[in-house]
Amino acid sequence: MAFDRRDFLKASAGAAALGTLAGCAAQAPTVGKARPKVVVVGAGFGGATCARYMKMWDPNIEVTLIEANDMFVSCPFSNTVLAGMNKMEDITFSYDNLKKAVDNFVVDYVTGIDTAKRSVATRGGKTFAYDHLVLGGGIELLFDQVQGYDAEAQKVIKHAWKAGADQTGVLRAQLEAMPDGGVFAMSVPKAPYRCPPGPYERACMVATYLKKAKPRSKIIILDGNEDIASKKGLFLAAWKKHYGYGTDKSLIDYRPNNMPRSVDPKKMMVGTEFDDVKADVINVVPPMRAAKICGLAGVRRGLDGKEGPWCAIDYRSFESLHVKNVYVLGDSTLTNFPKSGSVANNTGKMCAAAIVEMVNGREPDQAPVVTNTCYSATSEGTAMHVATVFRYDPAGKSMVAQKGGGVSAEESELEFAYMESWAQNVWADTLGL
Amino acid sequence: MKKSLVVSLLLAGTLGAVATAHAVDSRTRFMAANCGYCHGTDGKSRGAIPSIAGLDKAYFVQQMKDFRSGARSGAASTVMHQHATGYTDEEFEKLGEWFSKIK
């Protein structure tokens, strides 16, 4: 659907916009009419930010936030845990302040969504009615697309593409247990995937550790793409400068067009179309799509409405193009934004801003501006970034990257300090720390 | 505190005037919030990235223009030149006004 002014007014007047109407009346709390009910699923970078900002901007909205985990574990900076520069506790945060910010914080796993009845059901047997439903579920990993990557294999082979003690923590322990001279085989999924520079940063961070602790070891990067998919020049420069890339002493062996098709945890092998690689530690990130909850709500559909990996949204509100009153944030969306925490945080605010406008009988911003910045660590003390500003184009109903964006001139220690500050600020902004 | 001020303005300004009154410039509010993933909520930063809450409006607007033109460059602009080029002069003014009011 689209939000031209006419549609918007029509929608506000129609039965489909009960929540919107309730919101209009409820903006004066003294009137005592029903408060608009928003249910947010997922307290990651998108969902947590959305819930928090919605309450900041219109406390009258009743916000229920449902999250499967009782702690927030950050993917950003999780690669520094693999390097031994940080510990799991440095990237793990409590939801306590977020709990105080919303009306109802529920630790439970969403198992059903009925968009006709407008209700959400959890594994714990609870149901929640909504006027507006926001889905910030992140990604679903498709293990069945890699032969042999079954439940048993998953005990040995970690993706660490959703951070946690059982992923990032175990992978770090595996690296610590690896002998000097060992092989670490890691993969890069085919684009688009969560965090385009993430795998190349991971190679840097593991290399930082190996260089110090196990210098005879090797990292084999099996890339499903035909080339380094993000910040290529800067990563190549870092690999050369710090890790001997291009020499016979290189810690990194980069192999493009090498998507893992199979894994064998007993023989410790990864198979691609071209190679069979034996390794001491295997880190395969399977293909991915929008979170399961997006499938439950019927919003995992492309621009054409057909079933697809990601969810097509209206950039002015992040409402699904196909199901009314359902909004999708962050990594789950079909956009031309990189799938980053920075973007997820921003999409959370955009959606919050739009819902606040609508429940108060106003039109959302018709020309929103949104930005991305991804910092990547390249060694123990250096980092670099890519930054882009996007502006909504009504004619194309798209987000257009503005001229002038780009990457760091070179990696630097100053940007490492800014990257650390970014992390502190985005965590605090997302979780209300 | 700013948050509660915004809320009371919102309530006061929109009472009885649905769909028209904008006591709060919600477009600027969102645009400013957007800077928060680097500069912190309300522009109050932790760590090396500078805080931009409470900056003098004229100074703020001049910095944004200097980032965009390249007058502020090198180590003094690792990233901001790439952000500033994406905004208009009018948006610089509004953002400058917004952040200058945050205590």
Ligand SMILES: Cc1cc2nc3c(=O)[nH]c(=O)nc-3n(C[C@H](O)[C@H](O)[C@H](O)COP(=O)(O)OP(=O)(O)OC[C@H]3O[C@@H](n4cnc5c(N)ncnc54)[C@H](O)[C@@H]3O)c2cc1C
């Ligand atoms: C190694 C790595 C490094 C990265 N580094 C950076 C970086 O430096 N900078 C950057 O900007 N981005 C980085 N990213 C990307 C960033 O982590 C993601 O883009 C971001 O997490 C996306 O946010 P989200 O809200 O869409 O999803 P998530 O943050 O994954 O949040 C989804 C939430 O939904 C919950 N959930 C899912 N299903 C259900 C359900 N059925 N019921 C209840 N709850 C549910 C999950 O538990 C989770 O908390 C990195 C990613 C990786 C893997």
